[in-house]
Amino acid sequence: MRGSVAIAGVGLAGCGEAPGWSEMEIAAAAAKNALADAGLTARDVDGIVIASTNIFMSGLALAEHLGVHPKFTESSMVGGSSFVGHLVPAMLALNAGLCDTILVAYGSNQRTGTGRAEAGRYKMALDPQPFEHPYKPFNPPSSYALATARHMHQYGTTRTQLAEIAVAARRWAQLNPEAFSREPLTVEEVLKSRMVSDPLTVRDCCLVTDGGGAYVLTRAERAKGFAKPPAYLLGVGAAHWHRQISSMPDLTVTAATESGQRAYEMAGVGPKDVDVVELYDAFTINTLLFLEDLGFCKKGEGGAFVSGGRIAPGGRLPVNTNGGGLSCVHPGMYGIFLVIEAVRQLRGEAGARQVQDAAVALAHGNGGVLSSQITAILGTQDTL
């Protein structure tokens, strides 16, 4: 499987605010940009992949919108991790010869779209979750707050250390002209900002933006013929152990321990070989847990690891180089943006935030409430 498929194009659309645009239109606009990046059009697509929290039968809707009659359609929904997870069935379908060119896309108008409160009430009625919802957790923040409180209790992790993660993300965002939040941010400001669900403040929580992203996947031997250098999929692994936070076995250890191990094994690399790291940072605790669970530091040492600007621009380990979900973009589900930033870094297209000689990139998706964990490792031609 290693290196058998490659990403030949990536694209964004509507990131930040896209008033007046529907979710499918934002996804289609991102798809158009990703296809153009690969030197293709929708006419070349024979595999359609998408996930949505709102659009019923989203795979059918995207194909219809683009005029594609796909040979392969996939719309598994595992929360924000979906678009990293889609690499698994897409890789299998391409290797099996079911199709040749797969488009993976996402779009959301979470920030400016109308009717969202009403939709939230309908979702609650359809999926009542009677063992959590009656206690009124403010989710997702409260579930991540429970994990944060437990990590602080067990390992002495501090709010200041978590604030360093938000500040590092902001410093990366300041190097990215496409990022939504670029004004300066200090540790003090994070600590003093409005508490949402203790110990998480609003600055420990991701943005709520609009936005879409897309990427084009094809078999490695075909990828060489496209417009840009391909980013090869070296390894991918997926794992989940719970859905609701009350069913998570240990709130300080995520299934990223398992997904990461499988991705590393397939790729034949370890954490020390990774040049650039993109982690699903819906909350500051995510970055810390995934650095531990993916082997960049030991369990319980994440707080010390992120201190002193180690994951910020100029630090030892470049993490969330676009500014992440905390400062770049977070339209409900962030997974596709992890893959897109990893590809841009491997191509050397990241401008002021470019990590020098980036050859191996790790993109780690999270879905639900620390529930679905999916790790992908991408590499340049030289890593094959």
Next chain:
Amino acid sequence: MTAPSGPEKRYLDALAAGRFEIQKCKTCAKHVFYPRVVCPHCGAGELGWVAPSGRGTVYSTTVVRRKPADGGDYNVCLVDLAEGVRMMSRVVSIPPESVKIGMAVKARIAEGLVEFTPA
């Protein structure tokens, strides 16, 4: 499908009648929460009902911040019952920020829900 309802309704009906009951696997003898059709520990399908002791320990806790006009701040926590299962709940009768990890708590039923007070 011989039972008159699924385990979720069975649990909620008992609570509504003032009884807090959780499942225990007849094969592996482990307790199970939330109520299910299959034992998540051993995979067997024979789950009986028992009354837990009501004793528990706070595993983690948060204060959900809410404007005073909307009812003010409140506690949401995870409690590990003495029987070895975990549930989401709340600790009441003390300020929400006074709830601490490791605190011993005792269950009670209020408004059809299991909640806890300091033991």
